[in-house]
Amino acid sequence: MASFSIKNVKYNAYLLTKKSTIEITDRTYLISFQEDLEFSPGQFCMVNVDGAGLTRKPFTLGRIEGTVAISVKIAGKGSEYIVKTSERLNVLAPLGNAFVPENRNGAVVVAPSCLAEGLHLSEHFKIPLFVASKSALSREITSQFELNTVVGNDGYLRLLEELNNSRFDWIFVSGSRIMEELAVRNMPNKLVYVSLNEYMACGIGACKGCAVETMNGIKHACTDGPVFRGDEIWARH
Amino acid sequence: MASFSIKNVKYNAYLLTKKSTIEITDRTYLISFQEDLEFSPGQFCMVNVDGAGLTRKPFTLGRIEGTVAISVKIAGKGSEYIVKTSERLNVLAPLGNAFVPENRNGAVVVAPSCLAEGLHLSEHFKIPLFVASKSALSREITSQFELNTVVGNDGYLRLLEELNNSRFDWIFVSGSRIMEELAVRNMPNKLVYVSLNEYMACGIGACKGCAVETMNGIKHACTDGPVFRGDEIWARH
Amino acid sequence: MGKALNLRTPIVIASGPGGFGEYLNVSSVDWSYVGAYTLKTVTLNPKSGNKPPRMYASKEFLINRIGLENPGFDGLRKMVEDGTIDKLASIVPLILSLGGDSFDEYVEITKLCRPFLDKFIAVEYNFSCPNVHHGGLSIMVDREEWRRLLKAIRTETDAFIIAKLGIESGFVEEMARIVSSEGWDGVTVINTIRGLMVNSEGQTVLGGLSGPALYPIALRAVYEVRKALPDIYIIASGGVYAPEQVREMLRFGANAVSVGSALFHDESVLNEMGKEFSR
């Protein structure tokens, strides 16, 4: 059973002004902001999408050379609003737990939709970053960042195999559920961390909507996560 | 009680291509179409507004020098769609009864939102047309048509007084409910016809939504009207 | 297995929005794609309906308070005698919808209609009109009285009889259980849900909600009734506007799917819906 103690934290609503929006790859964008806010690697925010959605929408936070950023894949009306609007974004943050690895001998693998988080972790922990993308990244992105990129499903599976046989103690994976499950199943030698994408309404532990079945019972992605040990979510066979 | 006999008519769905859209006055437009369709003065159509409304929306039909036209006041999302779209309009027509006056000694008074109908009646019956508008008509309209226009509430009341003392046997009024009620009450000497704007869902007598309380019981604006004798709707005191 | 209607397609026109066949005058519909046309509810005595305004719409809802305006049994009989019903039925199979203001009226109109019930493939009893003061919804407040009524009607006719149920008189699957246990052939779920909107003139419109927002509620009702009663004939009603929704309703247990308010948007959607089922 999940615990019901109320955390002694403050969640703030920020109005964030877009600084730049650049295409990462097909329908996926990196948005940076003018304002600063305090958060730790692995945490996320809930973004109000005005008339484009009934709930705020969760996005992992990133920091790139000091600037706050999120990456957004257009999955529906809400994410489309976030990418297209020129209004300031109303954002509740920081949410969830900081990711605190046991050591710095790790690596990060992200989908383009989680590039901001990936860049942040890589910079913060000084660890390598791999981007697994369905299609090639845009020129703007590759010219701005030095990225190890694999394209397509086969490329991703080969990357997992390599990482499974690598020197790293742990691998942090953030992307789609399928991508994360594949990582856990295909890297049996490694401690794999995953950042879950459960459906969230509140992001602060109130609604109990973001339940995840773990080996240790029901947990909540927003307050117990969003980062979990992969073997807590998927059994390895 | 309204009758329940089913009319022996065919209602057709037409796709109408816009030919021109010109502003009549503030938020009100005259839209003409490339295609022709058969109808009589006083009849209306129901216009599909795609995602901008759950039901088709009723508009009186007009014909100006042979060209089919409607006039549209932007009252909400549906009418806004009609004015702004560049798609062809899906239109059910012709609906309601033709207006057949007892003689040609009449006059027509319309709000700008019913200008197409007004021009049609005026041309068809060779009778004078008066336009009662809240604000001045656009240059495009006044240069194209020779119109007798009164602006503002006072102007309208003076027009009604004049018409009440005029040589005409009947006056046809089409505009808002308030405008029509004022006409009936302020022209006690005349036979006044009004074209009612009841809420309509089907336009063909099926839904029974467009009920009107008349001196002769409940009638339906779509199949018994849309034109009624004013004294059937409002008592004169 | 319960009795079935064997419609040519599972698309049915809902009682009310389709009036007494007026949509047959609309040339854009190919009626071979429509399985049945339900007429507007007829009551023993004619009703002139509620005072205007009778309708209003938001983005997702249409609200109506027609108040069962209908010509009564005499009007219906006239439509039978003057050949109107035969003419309509020659184009599309008809379902008769009956309502009443009391126990006796429901039974009485059933008896009166018996001579010509063979012109209809089924009779739907409207137990759920939210817009009349007696009858409709209120007949169901007393559960035992309602059960007696179901029994009485079943005794009066061998026709394929369907009870139209809303979701407000009790859990719809419980209501359907009662209907089935009294030997009825089917249920139509759901009807409009009672709502209140203030229109742009500031008038209070108390009526029944129909339209897109009903869809997930109606889909759930179909699911629950099918779970409770594997054999009953189910007509789904509520917010069906697109072919995918017809398929989804069928997948979750409906035998036929009724189209109401969507007619007001574009009746030619019937063609798209019916096409894939047409043989």
Added chain:
Amino acid sequence: MGKALNLRTPIVIASGPGGFGEYLNVSSVDWSYVGAYTLKTVTLNPKSGNKPPRMYASKEFLINRIGLENPGFDGLRKMVEDGTIDKLASIVPLILSLGGDSFDEYVEITKLCRPFLDKFIAVEYNFSCPNVHHGGLSIMVDREEWRRLLKAIRTETDAFIIAKLGIESGFVEEMARIVSSEGWDGVTVINTIRGLMVNSEGQTVLGGLSGPALYPIALRAVYEVRKALPDIYIIASGGVYAPEQVREMLRFGANAVSVGSALFHDESVLNEMGKEFSR
């Protein structure tokens, strides 16, 4: 006149969406604008809730099948003993929400809570959760059993007790009449309505619908209950997202207005709603 709650503003946080006070951690809300905070329903035994997925949303609806995840009476007692409840109550008056899986559980938890009920300004009994297999909705199928339960609870406590009613167990005004006749102080109308949606992964989500589309239905329920019972205390719940809707609910008979799913959109709407009532 019935008893009233005398809230500082008529804005109430709905049971469930507000969890166990988590929104008090959100800095953008000025809690002096909020009249009361209803905690999520607590049942005798802890519940871990339903399996995921538990939520989905369309444009107008949110669907949830949380399944009353809650820490049970023991968890609640712990929150009382460790001072959490006092701390929350020092910021905003609290309403306790209780539920059960059976007649006995409702009565039992009432008895157990008695020692600390004075920390709450009222107790709301959830008779309408659509997402649990026993209790919630199903307790109301047997009308007589439910009436006995209302009587039993009333006997156990002098607290201000409120029954939360959905629209599916019977006409809401009839249900409210029963509640009132058993000496209860108020009703909350409505709860979520049962719905079914298929999410983007093709999973069937059977849950309760909340959000904007509920509003005209909830407004009508308030109107009907007020018409039937001029004196009962009414908390309106369903689809309230804007200050105008608060005003409209009050105008049609509500004493207080509860805000649920709107918190997920932007909890700072509470400030806008409460401002005009603040003294």
